[in-house]
Amino acid sequence: MKLHECPSCGATAYFRNSSCGSCGEQLAYHPGEAALVVASGTCANRERIGCNWAEDNPDAHLCLSCRMTDVIPDLAIGPNQDRWAEGEGAKRWALATLARWGWFGPDDSGPLPVFHFKAEQTRSGKTRVTMGHANGVITFNVAEANDAIRARNRDMFDEEYRTMLGHVRHELAHFLFDRLSAEPGFIESFRALFGDERADYGAALQRHYAEGPPSGWEAQHITPYASAHPHEDWAETAAHMMHLTDMVDSAVAASLVWPSAYAPPEDAYATTESDALIHVAIDLGIASNQLTRAMGLNDLYPFVLTDGVRDKLEFAHSWLNRRARGDSPA
Numbered sequence: 001m002k003l004h005e006c007p008s009c010g011a012t013a014y015f016r017n018s019s020c021g022s023c024g025e026q027l028a029y030h031p032g033e034a035a036l037v038v039a040s041g042t043c044a045n046r047e048r049i050g051c052n053w054a055e056d057n058p059d060a061h062l063c064l065s066c067r068m069t070d071v072i073p074d075l076a077i078g079p080n081q082d083r084w085a086e087g088e089g090a091k092r093w094a095l096a097t098l099a100r101w102g103w104f105g106p107d108d109s110g111p112l113p114v115f116h117f118k119a120e121q122t123r124s125g126k127t128r129v130t131m132g133h134a135n136g137v138i139t140f141n142v143a144e145a146n147d148a149i150r151a152r153n154r155d156m157f158d159e160e161y162r163t164m165l166g167h168v169r170h171e172l173a174h175f176l177f178d179r180l181s182a183e184p185g186f187i188e189s190f191r192a193l194f195g196d197e198r199a200d201y202g203a204a205l206q207r208h209y210a211e212g213p214p215s216g217w218e219a220q221h222i223t224p225y226a227s228a229h230p231h232e233d234w235a236e237t238a239a240h241m242m243h244l245t246d247m248v249d250s251a252v253a254a255s256l257v258w259p260s261a262y263a264p265p266e267d268a269y270a271t272t273e274s275d276a277l278i279h280v281a282i283d284l285g286i287a288s289n290q291l292t293r294a295m296g297l298n299d300l301y302p303f304v305l306t307d308g309v310r311d312k313l314e315f316a317h318s319w320l321n322r323r324a325r326g327d328s329p330a
Contacts, residue, residue: 001097001246002253004036015096016089018052028054029092031064031099032106049085053092056106064105065092068112073119073142080119086145087117090164094172097246100269102323103176113138113175131167133174140167158224160302166239173238174231180319193315194237195230204229220308238316240303244281245269245317247301251284258287272325274314278305 004013011022013036019026026039029052041055043063053063060067066088073080099105104112116139118129129141143149145164154162177197180186191197208228217227226236249268251258260283265271285301292300305313 001093001250007036007038015093016052018046018050028052029096030054031056031096034096034099045088049081049088051088051092065095068095068104069115069117070137071116071118073117074122077119077121077123079146080121080142083119083142083145084117087140087142087164087168090168091115093165094168094242097242097249097269098172100249100324101321103320108323110179111136113172115140117142119143131171133171136175136178138168138171138175140164140171160223166243169239169242170235173235173242176238176320177231177234183319183322186319189315190234191230193312194233197230197234199229201229201231205232218304219306220312222303222305222309222312233312234316237309237312238320241313241316241320243301244278244285244313247284247288248277248281256284258284260284269321269324272318272321274317275310277317278310278313 001015004015004017005011006013006020006023006025006027008025009020009023011020013020013027015029015036017027017036018039027036028039028042028046029035030037031053037054039054041058041061043051043053043055043066044061045051045063045066051063051066053065055061056064057067068091069088073084075081075084095104099108102108113133114137116137118139119142120126120129129139129143131139131141131144133139144153144162144167150162150164153159205228208225213221213224213227217224221227221233221236222240223236226233245268248264252264252266252268260280262276262280262283264280264284265273265277268277271277282305285303288300289302292298
């Protein structure tokens with residue numbers, strides 16, 4: 001994420017800011033300008049969940065991000081409002097960074113995802129919420145916004161990484177697969193590298209949860225879950241490409257310097273050099289892991305990117321940034 005500046009005093013401001021920490025000016029993020037502007041018409045959810053985006057639809061008084069949310073949890077129950085707010089914050093971050101590649105911004109005339117934020121606790125009792133993507137609808141369990149619950153689930157599924165932002169990017173990757181599938185050449189190239197996505201999805205997941213990943217999964221898959229089915233391989237890989245690009249972009253914006261055989265790109269979202277970007281991100285991850293270890297924390301990026309995984313990351317990058325290159329996918 002790039003750094004911003006206050007339009008009134010020029011002080012550094014950050015993507016999540018609703019006001020300038022220097023002069024106190026009220027701010028709003030404008031997706032069309034990809035910048036913080038003086039707050040005038042602001043999202044109706046500004047007070048309720050801390051949405052700091054500018055109003056996009058004067059009739060609904062909502063921003064571009066909040067307009068994509070069709071279902072919210074019952075806010076009269078427990079911590080649902082805070083958890084929904086956390087989920088929406090992760091969504092705004094993911095959408096703003098994907099817009100740098102031309103996805104889901106004001107100039108994207110293609111279909112947009114619809115978000116359902118649901119809670120297990122309802123007035124009629126506890127209900128099951130299954131997270132996932134189907135037919136353009138992305139469903140989240142807001143309980144995942146709770147650190148303790150998310151940590152428990154991470155341990156239960158034996159995962160290295162589990163965050164709300166990771167969930168959002170993973171499910172958006174599924175949505176983007178559907179849009180990219182309309183592009184000539186995508187499916188054929190995808191199947192040659194990831195396998196046939198028409199394989200029985202339900203049976204594949206059942207086998208994965210019963211037997212675990214196959215021996216040697218690390219050679220071709222970025223996570224054990226990616227080995228379950230080509231759809232999950234794509235979603236995990238594409239989400240990691242989003243992570244890696246944002247890591248480099250954020251580090252460059254903060255003027256960080258780290259050892260690498262490659263020069264970091266001035267704009268991580270504009271570069272078409274997939275191999276160089278991935279190498280720079282790997283070196284940044286190694287350096288960042290040293291910092292988190294110095295504080296007794298888990299590694300920032302605890303993943304090993306083998307040659308097979310890098311090939312898939314390069315494929316994902318080449319298709320994710322097509323709109324930014326002017327290739328205008330569906």
